[in-house]
Amino acid sequence: MPTPVPIFALVDCNNFYASCEKLFNPKLAGVPVVVLSNNDGCVVARSAEVKALGIPMGVPWFKIHDQARQHGIVAFSSNYALYADMSNRVMEVLAQFSPDIEVYSIDESFLDLAGFESIGLAEYGRQIRERIQQWLGLAVCVGIARSKTLAKLANHCAKKNLAGANGVCDFTAMSAADMDSLLDRIDVAEVWGVGRKLAPRLDAMGIRTVRALRDADANSVRARFSVVLERTVRELRGTSCLALEEVAPAKQQIICSRSFGQRVHDFDDLQEAVASYISRAAEKLRQQDSLAGAVTVHIQTSPFNLSEPRYQKAVTLPLPEATADSRLLARWALLILKQIYRPGFAYQKAGVMLSDICPRRMHQPSLFGALGENERLMRTLDRINSRWGRGTLRLAAEGMGKEWQMKRGHLSPGYTTEWAGLPTVQAR
DNA sequence: CTATAACTCTCAA
């Protein structure tokens, strides 16, 4: 249970994906490394060397290919299994430092540090940092403050080495005057919750720094923007409005969508993709012990290719009865696909969504009993796939997936997740 | 007209 007056620490791994790749290959020390999104599409992580070259986050890989070659940048496809495994290890270590921890994303967590003041919060932060470095070889930064939004900002300062942070920044120990001058120097766009759209609007009103937003009139912020931004203002003043969420609530919707490795034209290939995605989504659904009451299928051509005919369509089907059975969900999904498929287009992406989700135990079975749902079969399916790897046991409709599967031309070995990925020792 | 549903926009990692 979080303490009544919490002190938040935000611990965030530096360049997480890129650092994971470097970890298992000493030759990459000092080498610029990028990690690419699914399909080797965009740059989603950059090592410090790449950031120094001025390569922006999110840029399509093909656009910087030449530049990358010039600078000897090494690119990796996303190796999600590796990052998830390293993430789990990081979170296990972090959990040793506080009974109250919220895993916020794959590379960051909020910790409640109330009660550790006697050690010195900054000192405690340094211990966290050192232990993760020593045990896992990963660099993290720690931001400490009285609200989540401020802890995020403190983390930003730690990363940018503002206020002599050196990896740890504790706002709770800073004087009001020092805070003022620090927040004066930080762009309002750095604030958690201020994104692409909000930043220019704030700028137009003369709110350009974090300090200006903090000192803005909360009521007029609410009137002109939203309750969300008003909450941000209060958080910036040190009033905690966002609580630590230790247990992740069950998802209200579950999505699985992916771009294809190559354009897809045939219904059959699309069908394989949709069946695979629905399988994956159903697996997630069963993991949280829920049922879905509606299925959406979405297909689209590339939004970037202006010369080809464009088409996109999504249809949602409310189910006669909520279910978590892959076979039933696949049947509904393929029914939708048949309805929305138009021949003659170069499809770039497909996706499925499960919604109208409810806990299995709250579900009222229909009068005539579940229509073909086989809970035991699904449990067996999940057990086999978790033991032998995802996709070991599949629906027939999923096919072998050659045409549409995503490109991963720069995949690193599964260092921590597969025996074959272990680095070998050369005899000499 | 109101209450709700459906959809759109924004943000984040």
Add this chain to the structure above:
DNA sequence: CTAACGTTGAGAGTTATAG
């Protein structure tokens, strides 16, 4: 040789629709 541009989830706000 050319073309090539991520995924998932939440929540607020707005618009459409039913009664």
